[in-house]
Amino acid sequence: MLLFAWVGATCPAVAADLSKTLRVLIPNGETGIDPATASDANTGSLIENIFDPLLHYDYLARPLKLQPNTVSAMPEVSSDGRVYTFRLRPGIYFTPDPAFKGKQRELTADDYVYSFKRIYDPALKSPWMFLFENKIAGDQSLLQMRKHGRFDTQTRVPGVRALDRYTLRIELTERDSNFLFKMAMPATGAVAREVMEAYAGDTGSHPVGTGPYLIKEWQRASRILLEANPDYREMFFDGTPGDNDEDRKLAAALRGKRMPIIGRIEVKVIEEQQPRVLGFLNREFDYLNQVPAPLSDMVLKDGKLRPELAQRGIRLTLFPLLQTNYMWMNMEDPVLGGYTTEKVALRRAIALSYNGAEDIRILQKGLALPATTPLPPDVLGYDPAFRSALRYDPALARQLLERFGYVDRDGDGYREMPDGKPLTLVMHTIASTTGRLRDELWRRSLDAIGIRIVFKNDKYTEIIKASRLGKVQMFDTGWVADFPDGENYFQLLYSANVGGANYARFNLAAYDKLYLQSRPLPESPERRRLYSAMTQTILAYTPWVLGIIPLSADVCQPWLRNYKRHPVENTTWRYLDIDLAQRQAGK
Numbered sequence: 001m002l003l004f005a006w007v008g009a010t011c012p013a014v015a016a017d018l019s020k021t022l023r024v025l026i027p028n029g030e031t032g033i034d035p036a037t038a039s040d041a042n043t044g045s046l047i048e049n050i051f052d053p054l055l056h057y058d059y060l061a062r063p064l065k066l067q068p069n070t071v072s073a074m075p076e077v078s079s080d081g082r083v084y085t086f087r088l089r090p091g092i093y094f095t096p097d098p099a100f101k102g103k104q105r106e107l108t109a110d111d112y113v114y115s116f117k118r119i120y121d122p123a124l125k126s127p128w129m130f131l132f133e134n135k136i137a138g139d140q141s142l143l144q145m146r147k148h149g150r151f152d153t154q155t156r157v158p159g160v161r162a163l164d165r166y167t168l169r170i171e172l173t174e175r176d177s178n179f180l181f182k183m184a185m186p187a188t189g190a191v192a193r194e195v196m197e198a199y200a201g202d203t204g205s206h207p208v209g210t211g212p213y214l215i216k217e218w219q220r221a222s223r224i225l226l227e228a229n230p231d232y233r234e235m236f237f238d239g240t241p242g243d244n245d246e247d248r249k250l251a252a253a254l255r256g257k258r259m260p261i262i263g264r265i266e267v268k269v270i271e272e273q274q275p276r277v278l279g280f281l282n283r284e285f286d287y288l289n290q291v292p293a294p295l296s297d298m299v300l301k302d303g304k305l306r307p308e309l310a311q312r313g314i315r316l317t318l319f320p321l322l323q324t325n326y327m328w329m330n331m332e333d334p335v336l337g338g339y340t341t342e343k344v345a346l347r348r349a350i351a352l353s354y355n356g357a358e359d360i361r362i363l364q365k366g367l368a369l370p371a372t373t374p375l376p377p378d379v380l381g382y383d384p385a386f387r388s389a390l391r392y393d394p395a396l397a398r399q400l401l402e403r404f405g406y407v408d409r410d411g412d413g414y415r416e417m418p419d420g421k422p423l424t425l426v427m428h429t430i431a432s433t434t435g436r437l438r439d440e441l442w443r444r445s446l447d448a449i450g451i452r453i454v455f456k457n458d459k460y461t462e463i464i465k466a467s468r469l470g471k472v473q474m475f476d477t478g479w480v481a482d483f484p485d486g487e488n489y490f491q492l493l494y495s496a497n498v499g500g501a502n503y504a505r506f507n508l509a510a511y512d513k514l515y516l517q518s519r520p521l522p523e524s525p526e527r528r529r530l531y532s533a534m535t536q537t538i539l540a541y542t543p544w545v546l547g548i549i550p551l552s553a554d555v556c557q558p559w560l561r562n563y564k565r566h567p568v569e570n571t572t573w574r575y576l577d578i579d580l581a582q583r584q585a586g587k
Contacts, residue, residue, distance in 0.1 A: 016212075016228030018263030020578045023285050024571075025270045028430075028460040029221030032204015035189040036119050039127040039501060040464060041480055044186050045570040046267070049226060051189025051209035054086050054112065054168075055180060057569055060240075060247050064484055064567065066180055070107060070190070070210070081175040082137075086112075086183075088166040093231045095214045097206070099198035104231075107210050109162035111190040116160050117153045118196065119187070122146045125468060127500035128187040130491045135179075135519075136160055137171040153193070177522040181483030186570075212260040212574045221461075226265040226573075235259045237575070247564075254562055260574035261562075271459075273433040281309075283586060286560045286578065290321075290552040293364040294433050299555055303366070312586070313558030318551055319565045322379055322481035324371050324489060325547040327354070327427075327442075328504040329474045335417070335425065336473060339508070339541065342418055345404040347542035350425075351390040352397035353445040354545050363437050368548040373535050374489045376549045378567070380523050381486030381531045388546060390539055397449045406451075414452040425453040428463045428475045438476055467503040475503065476547070481568055485523075490515055490534050493543060504543035511537045559583040 026042040033043060035051050056069035068074060070092055076085040092107040094100070119126045120133075120142040132139065137159030145151050159171040172179065182188060192208060199206040207215060212232050217225035236258050241251035268285075270276045273292035277299065280288040291299045299306060305316040329347055331337040336347060360368045375382040401407075405418030417423045427442060429435045439455045446453045458466075466472050482488050491497055494515050495507040514534045521527040538544060556563050559582035562575050 015230075015258065016232075016260050016263040018228070020262045020580060021264040021266055022262045022573060022576055022578065023266050023268075024287065024573075025268045025276055025279065025285055027269075027273075027276065028271060029269050030224070031461050031464070032202075033207040033215075034124075034204040035115070035187050035191060036121075036124050036126045036128065037204060039187075040460070041570050042269075046207070046215075046224065046226075047186040047189060048211070048570055049213045049265075049573055050207050050211045050215065051186065051191065052092070052107070052211050053184050053186065053188045053190075055184040057184055057566060059237075059564065059566065059572065059575055060242050060251060062242060062567075066184055069184070075180070082172045084170045084172075084179070085163075086168040086170070088168065089233070090166055092210050092233050094192050094195075094208055094210050095229055095231065097192075097195055097198075097208045099192070099194040099208070105192060105194070107190055108165050109168040110165075111192060112168050112188075113160050113162050114153055114193050114196075115190050116188065117142060117155070117157065118191075120146050121151045121153070122149055123151065125499055126187075127468075127497070128185075129500055130494060130497050131182050131185070131187065133496055135172055135174075135176060137173050174520040175522075176520060178483055178485045178487055181485065185482050187482070213265060216264070221269050221459075223269070224267040226267065228260055228263045232260070250562060250564060254575060261577045262573070265573055271430075271432060280555060280557075283557065283583075285557075286576075287554065287556040287563060289554050289565070290550070291555060292434060293367045293550075294437055296365045296367060296553060300365075300553060305555070309555075315556045315558070315563075317554045317556075317565060318367075319554055320377065321550050321552050322376050322484060322567050323478050323550055324374055324376050325476070325478035325550065326371065326374070327474060327476040327545040327547060329543055329545075330470060330472060330503075330505055331507065331543050332470055332505045333473045335423065337505075342404040342406075344541055345400050346406060348390060349397040349400045349406075349449060350446070350451070351542050351545040352393045352400070353449045353451075354547070355392050355441065355445055356547065357392065359441060359548055363434070363441060364548060364550070367551040367553055369551070371546040371549050374492075374538060374544070374546065375486045375531075376481075379481060379484050379486055379489070381528060383528065383532060386532065386535065388539055390542070390546075394445075394448045401449060401451075408450055413450060415450045423451060425451060426473045427453060427455050428466070428472050429455045429457055430460050430463070431457040442476070464503075468499055470499075470505055472503070477503075478547075478550070484568060486531050487519060490518070490531065493534075493538060506541070506543040508537065508541065557583070557586070559586060 028042045030043045031038050033046050035047050052070045054071055055066045058065040058067050070088055071086045072089045094105045119128050138157050141155050161169050163169050195208045196203050212229055213226040214229050216227040237254040241248040273295055277295050279285050329336045356370050372388050373386045406415045409416050415423050429439050492501050493506040495512050498505045514530050518527050518530040559579040561577040
């Protein structure tokens with residue numbers, strides 16, 4: 001069951017090949033590279049290669065399984081499922097940094113204690129508070145300090161302790177069936193106190209971890225060069241293949257090889273969609289995840305790889321993402337926000353105006369499914385039989401608006417507020433091909449029900465920053481699973497996460513009660529009932545307009561080896577290899 005095995009000196013031990021450079025892209029600029037603060041997939045791709053959580057996903061296992069990462073074995077778990085004991089493997093070291101004053105710095109259990117505690121720091125505004133808040137026994141001391149704007153990581157928390165240099169004990173307030181998944185998230189990667197204190201206020205600019213790669217060169221929001229960590233511990237692939245020929249071949253190709261294989265990874269930020277596709281077709285990138293749907297005709301024909309690309313040896317994989325796309329609305333906004341009937345009516349009318357079929361047919365070029373619940377398929381808790389009552393119905397939207405006083409008083413074709421004030425919506429958007437197409441979809445949808453909308457372009461990272469501060473009225477975005485369970489989606493509307501991942505700033509006691517009741521439960525009929533009730537509450541108050549579940553068309557160059565998309569992890573860089581002779585011949 002374990003993907004990686006610690007093996008003896010008889011196994012071939014070949015260090016990462018620095019003559020090989022993997023060339024990849026990310027679609028938006030990175031934010032600060034700090035596990036406690038970054039929440040976007042682009043930065044997460046870097047974090048999971050620089051920092052180490054306790055556990056890691058099996059590369060090939062489906063259904064998903066976990067394996068030891070910095071620990072010597074899976075944790076010991078108490079009979080009541082509340083106490084976990086992790087035993088770190090000795091001899092794991094942070095990459096060198098002046099903060100260590102010339103000494104080699106070993107990873108210890110105290111580093112995880114410190115890393116978990118700092119997520120509570122109010123100065124960081126960590127979007128990952130939901131992982132630990134009120135779940136760690138005795139964390140009230142940290143929560144009280146946080147409430148009063150003070151913080152000290154030296155504060156003792158009984159539920160997270162280092163028993164000795166290599167033994168970590170975590171005690172939960174109640175059973176959490178997803179806890180081990182959370183211990184494999186990039187957000188729970190270990191950082192060193194010395195580094196965080198040396199660069200206080202700018203920790204995201206000084207990523208120092210124990211992972212397979214380190215940053216060699218960094219041009220902000222443009223180009224990042226990662227290089228294999230020369231002190232990375234010996235880890236060898238020794239996984240068991242899946243039940244299909246492709247996985248068996250992949251496991252055979254990797255068996256006994258030391259990770260990572262490739263010595264350098266050049267990451268470029270390419271925000272515009274056409275340059276991404278053209279760059280891949282011009283052999284500038286070794287693979288392209290999720291060919292942009294509006295440009296899918298450049299790669300696909302009748303749902304298959306174009307013949308001329310197949311002749312070049314390019315490979316296509318259609319991959320269902322653990323992702324839900326939705327448009328959220330700020331519940332504290334004076335125009336859209338609030339829980340009164342007229343505000344709910346406005347948001348419902350907006351939801352009824354959304355033409356999901358047009359979105360899938362025109363914008364997604366068929367590479368999507370309608371989102372009927374907040375959860376995508378293959379996530380624990382997903383109910384395939386559930387259907388939203390808020391379906392495309394502009395006529396009903398117009399009736400709803402009329403009933404609650406949103407009428408056109410001046411005859412210009414657009415409605416005013418019930419008190420007669422102007423009604424204009426402002427949607428933040430990304431200046432890209434898809435962004436512009438989505439703008440037009442929303443403009444047509446809202447024009448059809450008599451609501452004026454304007455669009456405000458900005459970079460994705462800036463929109464996220466403003467969203468956390470409550471300064472964005474509405475934004476069309478998506479959430480990719482951090483772990484494969486519905487909790488990861490329903491926490492997006494939990495009130496304690498306002499200022500973090502709860503961009504809609506939804507704050508409803510009835511919803512919070514359902515969410516807190518569901519958290520300790522394993523997959524079961526009772527938990528599914530609570531998930532259904534939360535979904536109904538979301539639809540009733542409409543902080544979100546559910547959109548689509550994307551299907552990812554991934555393409556690889558013929559010289560790329562060992563590629564298999566993982567449902568949760570952002571990258572598989574440590575497993576990949578390149579046939580340099582074939583790459584050179586393809587130029």
